[in-house]
Amino acid sequence: MSITVKVQDLVKYYGSGENLVKAVDHTSLSIENAKFTAIVGRSGSGKSTLLHMIGGLDRPDSGKVYIGKTDIFALNEDRLAQFRRKKIGFVFQDFNLIPSLNVWENIVLPLGLDGKKVRESEIEELLVQLGLQDKRSAMPATLSGGQKQRVAIARAVAANPAIICADEPTGNLDSQSELEVVNLMKKCVADYGQTLVMITHDEGIAQMADCIIVIEDGKVVNQS
Amino acid sequence: MKMVTRTAIANMKYHKSKNILTGIAIFLTSVLLFLVPSIGFAFMDTEFTLVNQTYPTWHALFRAVDETTAAGLMAHHDIETGGLRSDVGFFYHENANITTCYMDSAAQKLYKVELSEGRFPQKEDELVVSEGMLKEFGVSADIGDTVTLPFQKYLSDGMDFAADEEFTICGFLPDNEASLKSHTFMALVSEEYLRNETPKEDIRYRFLFRVADADGQTTDEIEAKISAIRESFNIPETGMNINEDYLMANHTDPAFFTAIAIILLVVTAAGIITIYSIYYVSMAQRVQEFGKLKAIGATKRQIRQIVLREGLCTACLAVPAGLVLSTLLMRPILTAFSKTISQVLDSSTNQIYQNIIDSHEISLYRWEFYLFAAAAAFITVYLSLFVPMRKAQRISPIEAMRYQGTPVKQTLRKGYTDLTISRLAKTSLMGNKKRSSFTILSMSITGILVVTVATILSCANPKNGADNNIYGHYVLELNTESGNREHPEREWNNLIQKNPLTDNLKQQIEHLDGVEKVVDFTWLHIETDLEGSEEIGVSGLLGLPESCFPELKKGILEGDASWEDLLSGDKIILNETIRRWLPELQVGDTLEIQTSDGNHTVTRSLEIIAIGNYPYGMVKHNFLLTAKEAADSLLPEDCTGYFHVFADQNYDKTLENNLKELMGDRELLSMTTWKDEYEVLRTFMTIMRSACTAFLAILSMICVMNLINTMVNSIHLRKKELGMMQAMGMTGSQLSKMLRLEGMFYTISTLFLSVGAGSILGYAAFLWAKKDGFLSVAVYHFPFGAVLIVITVLTFVQLLLTALLGRSVKKESLIERIRFSE
Incomplete structure (x- = not known):
């Protein structure tokens, strides 16, 4: 078994005294390479905080996150940013597309930040795969929710990262789009051999995963 | 407190950074609105006071007036004050000119005759003299002493022979530099002496007077009144002398008021543009706020009132602060001015000048200017808020709900195949062309003004001016x-x-x-x-x-x-x-x-x-x-x-002295020197340059608030967007570079427009100044120094802003920024 992500005794608390919130409380887990892992749990259980730390967006109070052999929090901010753009892709619930950039620019943004030359044919192929071939020059404001999320997925996979972190990517979508998006993400994972870590509330989507991690009060209570 | 006011105050506190910037702009506008007229009028008042202390204050005199006419004139409704002077003769001296006359107390005041010691003559033999005059006769005497001096009386048909007369000294007139130099003195006798020595029918007076209600009248109007009085008493034109020097010195050129009005209009316009721009730019982030207020039932009028009262509350803090600072600055500014001007005044005039300022003789702090500055500042705020108020009231709740940050109206854009940091910056700037153009335009207006004024000032070289005004040296x-x-x-x-x-x-x-x-x-x-x-x-x-x-x-x-x-x-x-x-x-x-x-x-x-x-x-x-x-x-x-x-050489003291010596009788010849002209121009230009620099510096500060606001807002509004870019791997240095490029775009565009349009306008202003002889402008000089300062200051402010804003962005965690919602 090849481990892509290894979380060791991760701690993230907010507030202090009576207001102390243990978002992630001495959590350790492993995520397998090229698999779809779903993180489930009630609201406020700490799953988003955990995913943000796995993706290097937030720093823990203590503990370590290894991606491959890299202890990501041993890197400084700039190195961590560079690491993120090469190794991690993100898909958020509210899409988080850049409103001033068109669809194509949103997708190639991580490549641009990395100073990589865009291979147009690859991105064109991705657009076709995601059914966005006629939306290349469209501005995000003109897209539907499902289309926006497909652009976000394309952006996440464009740089061919090792891991895709998806924070409830179907939360703002109708049921048809929801299924479409999850299938697309699974297809991407399968086609490009990427590891998908997805937070979801949806039991059905969780069941589509290769592995399910259940979080409660900041702790992993089950991993199957 | 009404809910509308309470909401406005809460908004003022919530949008602290925007209101601080607006407050600074209002504060600086109030400073200028008070200082410009106050300093202008203080200079004018100082000049008038100086004139009134130096010149006799009568408007005109009628010669050879008999007692009956004098009494009639005294009672004339157009005469405010009338005084009588009657010359009785000369103290005879070969080298000195010593006029001797009687003056009544009104004439003494109108002539500004003041004794350094003693009192005015009352008895027939009493005499007021000056020490300088006694010295001419080689006499030393004190009050109460009797002196015998050769006196030549006026007779009805000419002048009598000189004969020794005995007088008792009752007072002393002060000598001044000019009278000692020219050996010209005055002595005063009593009314009793005049009446006893001259037959009543032969007594003739000089009737000197001030016209009633002369304040606020033009010189021409005063002169017309004087002529009307003369005609009504059948006094021939040759018997009239108008005190032109005094009237002209007390005359205010209407151009002075025009200049003050233009400066105040510029200040108000700069204030309006800046405050409007701050509200205009920040209105984007407040769409949801006003939409929500409307959704819960706020009427259009209430929305308008909330925006207006928020601005007025800020003004209530900023205007008094501005007036306090202006009050503190007034005296130091005038002192600096008097120090500069002292270089070209003669020592006695300079002393009077200093005394006027030091002795609080003129009112530096006029309540009407406080009232004006406060009212004008509040009107400026109202005018600035007029459009934002209308804009806020038009926001619909639906529009507000759908609002997703920076609105992008385009549906399709060709865009770039590859993205770089500079392309990202360009895309962001072009995403809101209207806002970017408005900011650049509003900042450039001040820049254009700075470069135009700087062109005139750089062309106003005192050396060129002196070369132009004096042919030769x-x-x-x-x-x-x-x-x-x-x-x-x-x-x-x-x-x-x-x-x-x-x-x-x-x-x-x-x-x-x-x-x-x-x-x-x-x-x-x-x-x-x-x-x-x-x-x-x-x-x-x-x-x-x-x-x-x-x-x-x-x-x-x-x-x-x-x-x-x-x-x-x-x-x-x-x-x-x-x-x-x-x-x-x-x-x-x-x-x-x-x-x-x-x-x-x-x-x-x-x-x-x-x-x-x-x-x-x-x-x-x-x-x-x-x-x-x-x-x-x-x-x-x-x-x-x-x-x-x-x-x-341009100036040589020895040569000047030699020329003066050759000139001899200076009554008939006058000399002007290149050096005198240079010094006057240099002092005047120093004052002009300092005043313009201070004015433009404050005006520039008002407009820098605009730049700060635009940058702050552009980063605040895009907090989430920037966070997302960082989540996707944008490093801190890439973020700084992008913000710097955006800032540089504003700076370079503003500089381009300011220097470009400013140079063209500056050249046009130079041609006008040269044609009209304004500031003795003769040769065109591009204002490299001022342009360099504008470039340096704007670039420095922009780089500093970028650094500070970049740092403030990093204070919040990436997650906080990604989750940020307007």
Whole structure:
């Protein structure tokens, strides 16, 4: 078994005294390479905080996150940013597309930040795969929710990262789009051999995963 | 407190950074709105006070007035104060001129006669003198002492023989530098002396008076009243003397009020643009706020009121603070001004000047200016908020709900295949062209103003000005005065009978050390048939030597002239300046002139063969120019009017003293020097430069608030967007670079527009200033220094802002920024 992500005794608390919130409380887990892992749990259980730390967006109070052999929090901010753009892709619930950039620019943004030359044919192929071939020059404001999320997925996979972190990517979508998006993400994972870590509330989507991690009060209570 | 006001105050606190910027802009606007008129009027008041302390304060006097007429004049409703003076004779001295007269207490006040010691004469033998006068007689005496001095009385038919008379000294008049130098003194006798020594029917007074309600009246209106009074008492015109110096010095040029009004309009416009721009830019992030208020039932009027009251609450804090700072700045500014101006005032005037400022004689803090500044600042705020108020009331709840940050109206955009940091910056800026253009335009307006004013200031070089205003380094000219019955010897036709500008004097000057050459110009007093020539000041024909012809030729704008044409005696070149008053004058027109030395009158028709523009120093206030030989041929007398002395250096004290020595009787000759002109211009330009720099600096600060607001808002609004870019791997240095590029875009565009348009406007202003002789501008200089300062300051502010904003962005965690919602 090849481990892509290894979380060791991760701690993230907010507030202090009576207001102390243990978002992630001495959590350790492993995520397998090229698999779809779903993180489930009630609201406020700490799953988003955990995913943000796995993706290097937030720093823990203590503990370590290894991606491959890299202890990501041993890197400084700039190195961590560079690491993120090469190794991690993100898909958020509210899409988080850049409103001033068109669809194509949103997708190639991580490549641009990395100073990589865009291979147009690859991105064109991705657009076709995601059914966005006629939306290349469209501005995000003109897209539907499902289309926006497909652009976000394309952006996440464009740089061919090792891991895709998806924070409830179907939360703002109708049921048809929801299924479409999850299938697309699974297809991407399968086609490009990427590891998908997805937070979801949806039991059905969780069941589509290769592995399910259940979080409660900041702790992993089950991993199957 | 009403809910609307409470919401406005809460908004003011919530949008702290925006309101701090607005507050600073209002604060600086209030400072300028108070300081500009206060300083302007304080300068004017200081000048008036100086004049009132130096000049006699009567408006006019009537000579040879008998007692009955004097009593009638005293009772005239148009006369505010009247005083009587009657000259009784002279204390006879070979080298001194000692006028002796009686003055009543009103005349003493109008003449500003004050005793340094003792009291005014009451008894017949009492006398007020000055120590300087007694010294002329070699007498030393104190109050109460009796002195016997030779006195020559006025008689009805002339003057009596000088005879010793005995007087008791009852008071002393102070001596001043000028009277000691010119040996001119005054002595005062009592009314009793006047009445006992002069038969009642022979007593004649000089009736000096101030016109009633003169404040706020123009010089012309005062003079018209004086003439009306004279006519109603049948006093001949020759018996009247108007105190022109005093009236002119107390006359306020309407251009002064125009200038103050223009400056205040510029300040108000800058304030409106900046405050409006701050609200306009920040309105984008408040769409949801006003939409929510509308959704819960706020009416359009309430929304308007919330926006207005938020601005007014800010103004309530900023305006008083601005007025407090202005109050603290007033005195130091005036002190700095008096220190600068002291360099060109003579010691006694300077002392009076300092005393006026130090002794609080003028009111620096006028309540009406406080009221004006406060009212104008609040009106500025209201006008600035007018459009944002309307904009806020139009936001619909639905629009607000759908609002997703920076609105992008485009549906399709071609975009870039590859993205780089600079392309990202460009995309962001082009995403809201209207906002970017508005910010650049509003900041550039001040920049354009700075570069335009800086152009004029850099062209206003005192050296160039002195070169332009003085032809040569020392100019000796006839001290003529027309119509002054007290000094008929100064009438030009009397003066030329014994013209002090002789060939002998010219040769003596040429032999002085340091003198390179002396160029003499002929000047003839003339009358012309031009309409309004007296008001315009067309009173002379200037004859220039052949050595000046190349300059005359070079200055020709229209027509043409050869030296032979000018020598013919019936052709002239017209100084273009005259066309300000008489624009209809053209090449080919003919003028009739008449000149007279008292014995001969010559009339000539002169054809204008060319119109030219010449340095003031060369032509002075003369409009008609011809060859010296042609002008000389008109009258038999030597009509030399000017000696232009060219020296081997701009100024040499020894040479000036030598010239003064040669000038001898300075009553008939006056001298101006390059150095005096330079010093006056230098001081004036220092004051102008300091005032303009301070004004523009404050104005620039107002506009920098605009830049700060735009940058702060552009980052605040895009907090989430920037966070997302960082989540996708944008490093801190890439973020800084992107923000820097965006800032540089504003800076470079503003600089480009400011320097570009400012240079064009500056050149136009230079041409106008040169034509009108404003600040003696003569040679164009590009304001490199000012432009460099503008570039440095704007770049520095922008880089500092980018650094500070970049740091403030990093204070929040990436997650906080990604989750940020407007």
